[in-house]
Amino acid sequence: MLAQLTLQQGTVYDIGRFTSARFGGVAERVGFVSELEGRVSSSIVDRLADQGSGPVLGAEGYVFELERRGYIKAGPFVPEVVLDYPDAVRELHREFLRAGADVMVALTYYAHREKLRDVGREGDLEAMNRQAVRLAREVASEGDALVAGNVCNTWAYDPDDPATGQTVRAMYTEQLGWAAEEGVDFVISETNDYLGEALIAVEVIRDLGLPAMVTLAPTQPDQTRDGYGYAEACRILAAEGAQVVGLNCDRGPLTMLPLVADIRQAVDCAVAVQPVPYRTDAAAPTMETLRSADGDRAFPIALDSFTCTRFEMAQFAAQARELGVDYVGICCGAGPHHVRAMAEALGREVPASKYSPSMDLHPMFRADVAAKDAAFLHSWSA
Ligand SMILES: [Zn+2]
Numbered sequence: 001m002l003a004q005l006t007l008q009q010g011t012v013y014d015i016g017r018f019t020s021a022r023f024g025g026v027a028e029r030v031g032f033v034s035e036l037e038g039r040v041s042s043s044i045v046d047r048l049a050d051q052g053s054g055p056v057l058g059a060e061g062y063v064f065e066l067e068r069r070g071y072i073k074a075g076p077f078v079p080e081v082v083l084d085y086p087d088a089v090r091e092l093h094r095e096f097l098r099a100g101a102d103v104m105v106a107l108t109y110y111a112h113r114e115k116l117r118d119v120g121r122e123g124d125l126e127a128m129n130r131q132a133v134r135l136a137r138e139v140a141s142e143g144d145a146l147v148a149g150n151v152c153n154t155w156a157y158d159p160d161d162p163a164t165g166q167t168v169r170a171m172y173t174e175q176l177g178w179a180a181e182e183g184v185d186f187v188i189s190e191t192n193d194y195l196g197e198a199l200i201a202v203e204v205i206r207d208l209g210l211p212a213m214v215t216l217a218p219t220q221p222d223q224t225r226d227g228y229g230y231a232e233a234c235r236i237l238a239a240e241g242a243q244v245v246g247l248n249c250d251r252g253p254l255t256m257l258p259l260v261a262d263i264r265q266a267v268d269c270a271v272a273v274q275p276v277p278y279r280t281d282a283a284a285p286t287m288e289t290l291r292s293a294d295g296d297r298a299f300p301i302a303l304d305s306f307t308c309t310r311f312e313m314a315q316f317a318a319q320a321r322e323l324g325v326d327y328v329g330i331c332c333g334a335g336p337h338h339v340r341a342m343a344e345a346l347g348r349e350v351p352a353s354k355y356s357p358s359m360d361l362h363p364m365f366r367a368d369v370a371a372k373d374a375a376f377l378h379s380w381s382a
Helices: 016-023 044-049 062-068 086-098 113-118 122-140 162-182 195-207 230-239 253-266 310-323 336-345 351-355 371-381
Strands: 004-006 012-014 103-105 146-152 186-192 212-216 244-248 270-274
Touching (some): 062 086, 086 122, 086 336, 113 162, 122 146, 122 162, 146 162, 186 195, 195 212, 195 230, 212 230, 212 270, 230 244, 244 253, 253 310, 310 336
Parallel strands (some): 146 186, 186 212, 212 244, 244 270
Antiparallel strands (some): 004 012
């Protein structure tokens, strides 16, 4: 099972580590020994507990990216692509895997009964959910990634109407039942607006015997829509059995990190943070509140000009690690270049590092730029 990839700087990256543990073999190590050596394990809990290997790196934002690529309709944002263009999903998984993502998240975001009804595909519910897990596992097995099942806010929950809790429970039970049958290593319940809805997910995941990562969508200034401070909500989720708690989506790094610092103080379990790569700030703390110069709402399909550079996301990854975050990731708006920069900021060399920038080889930026080209440089600087 041994394979090697030659990286820049002449190192040899041993991807035998990707396969040796999962298949029980012992890979012969040749040349470069990755700093990730020893982090291979079969459970998210083990990986998070392995302090020496640094945070688990997550990569999400599948819906936004596949919408940009023309495979998902903005508005409903239902992942019909899973059944209609499975190769597009495989490819994006593979790009995130090569960029260093430790987890392949099954694209079942919004693949629930409520949303599929909106687009007239309720009959495809089971097939879409099963196929999404198969695609994630197929690509995860090309490396050493874990596979996460995925559920999200349902838009069906109302804290003042107990009957809606039963509806949500039924939706999660059928989705995650299929995911568990197809084989997932843990489940990510994400973009939760309500603690009450997130707790239903925790119960369903716990009943399936799977580890739960539960993240809240920090759309409000400091509390969930059912009135719990984010840190307090995370403390309750952890007490109810979530192995990983935290925040994802909606906020960019600048406005998400302070909330995460509070959560880190409030819980003993692992903490996750997966911001959107957009430049939110005090005036517009979420991507939903960002406005263009002429005052138009940028969310969700005109956010491009607010996109963080790879360098900003690399800085975020380092800051999150510094705060003691255990699961560092990225959400809507993510591209593989962000993920690779984050992996490298965490000290990792990943398959896509083979093509990391070498600006010293750029014809116009190299130290020994030719005289004929140097003449143009002043126009580039003007
Ligand atoms: Zn997101």
